[in-house]
Amino acid sequence: MKSKSRKIIITCAITGSTHTPSMSEHLPLTPEQIASQSIEAAEAGAAIIHLHARNPADGRPTPDPAVYRQFVPVIAAATDAIVNITTGGSTRMTLAERLAYPLEVGPEMCSLNMGSMNFSIHDVASRISSWRYDWEKSYLEGMEDQVFRNTFKDIAYILQDLGAKGTRFEFECYDVGHLYNISYFVEKGLVKPPFFIQSIFGVLGGLGPDPENLTLMRMTADRLFGRESYQFSVLGAGRHQLPFVTLGALMGGHVRVGLEDSIYIAKGVPAKSSAEQVWKIRRILEELSLEIATPAEAREILRLKGPSNIKF
Numbered sequence: 001m002k003s004k005s006r007k008i009i010i011t012c013a014i015t016g017s018t019h020t021p022s023m024s025e026h027l028p029l030t031p032e033q034i035a036s037q038s039i040e041a042a043e044a045g046a047a048i049i050h051l052h053a054r055n056p057a058d059g060r061p062t063p064d065p066a067v068y069r070q071f072v073p074v075i076a077a078a079t080d081a082i083v084n085i086t087t088g089g090s091t092r093m094t095l096a097e098r099l100a101y102p103l104e105v106g107p108e109m110c111s112l113n114m115g116s117m118n119f120s121i122h123d124v125a126s127r128i129s130s131w132r133y134d135w136e137k138s139y140l141e142g143m144e145d146q147v148f149r150n151t152f153k154d155i156a157y158i159l160q161d162l163g164a165k166g167t168r169f170e171f172e173c174y175d176v177g178h179l180y181n182i183s184y185f186v187e188k189g190l191v192k193p194p195f196f197i198q199s200i201f202g203v204l205g206g207l208g209p210d211p212e213n214l215t216l217m218r219m220t221a222d223r224l225f226g227r228e229s230y231q232f233s234v235l236g237a238g239r240h241q242l243p244f245v246t247l248g249a250l251m252g253g254h255v256r257v258g259l260e261d262s263i264y265i266a267k268g269v270p271a272k273s274s275a276e277q278v279w280k281i282r283r284i285l286e287e288l289s290l291e292i293a294t295p296a297e298a299r300e301i302l303r304l305k306g307p308s309n310i311k312f
Contacts, residue, residue: 007293008285009254009301011170011198011233012046012274014038015054016260017061017090018121020136022128024263026272029059031070035078038071040275041258042079045282047298049075050084050111050170050258053101058133061090063097065104072105076312080295082304083312084109084170087158091119091146095154099161105311106165108304111198112158114171114178118205119148148205155181159190166305170233172198174206176220183224193229196302197221198256201244202237209240211247218251231301238262241277246284254293257281 014037015028028034031053038049053067054060068085076083087110089098102110120143131137159169169191171182185191199217202209207217214234221230233256234248235241241262245255257277265271265280282292299306 006252007291007297007301008249009048009231009233009293009298010046010278010281011048011050011084011254011256011258012038012041012278013050013256013258013260014041014274015052017052017086017088019259019263020133020140021059022130022132022136023124024259024270026270027059027259027263029054030056031067031074035071035074037259037274038075038081039078040273041278042075042081042295044275044278045292046081046278047293047295048082048084048109048170049079050086050256050260051075052086052089052260058135060133060135060139061093063089063093063100065101068101073312076307076310080307082108082295082298083307084111086111087162088113088148088150088172091143091148095157099158102162102167103165106162106167107310108167108299108307109196109302110158110162110167110169111172112155112169113148113150114155114173114181115175116150117148117174119174120144120146120204123204152181152184155185156188156190159185163190168196168302168304170196170198172200173217174200174203176207176216179217179220179224186225193225194301194303195225195230196233197230198233198235199248199253200235200237202240209236209244214244214248214251218253235261239264239267242281242284245281249285249290250288255281255285
């Protein structure tokens, strides 16, 4: 019997909360820009659109549901992509702020960071000589003394309250211990397969972008869960984005790209949009004879509830 072809899910993270406006003129800041880049990314082949919100006045990360309401319904109406809302927000947001919009709408999918950590790009501030907005320099430099809080109690609260709405999760794992944290919640009955594990490499404070670390994460997930119980995706930060996610795909994983994770399309060349990165990784994967999952196929793979009952 011929085996069913494996389909690769492309996730596109549109803007995030780490990069600041002075780092890239192409980073989407307004609801209109975020919606436009999201729609373009979906048209390019992204099955999942991962979203943060920005204050349209100055590009500062914001958890304000009123801002999300200006672009999420537009994306949902224009595409059939899976809308994935962050629960991570930024290191400066409280848990209540981070969950304000996700709890309001109960999306098909949310990101969920699986442990507290030092998460920083503070060294970048020393390489920027001209700032677009006053808040940016202190924001970047301040990361050196910030902890990204995701306690067991925080994680359990998110799993219980959003899980009750039928939301499933992109489990963001920056280190091997985060896989064991998933295993803990599996034992508690709060996480059920199939798990969507987003393994992240190249962020200061987490695992480095070494192929051996990717192998370690994959082998550990296999040992903890069994390969039939989870879907493995790979995120490479910064200049490691395209080489690392390509390696992850060759190892049987899905991929994530987007301006949240890297502001470049090639060495020293800024990406003009997240869609440009989606097109490039899609081209690479298809040249390797790998097939790209449609949103419908991704929903089936991840067993999502579908968009029909979401309050966008």
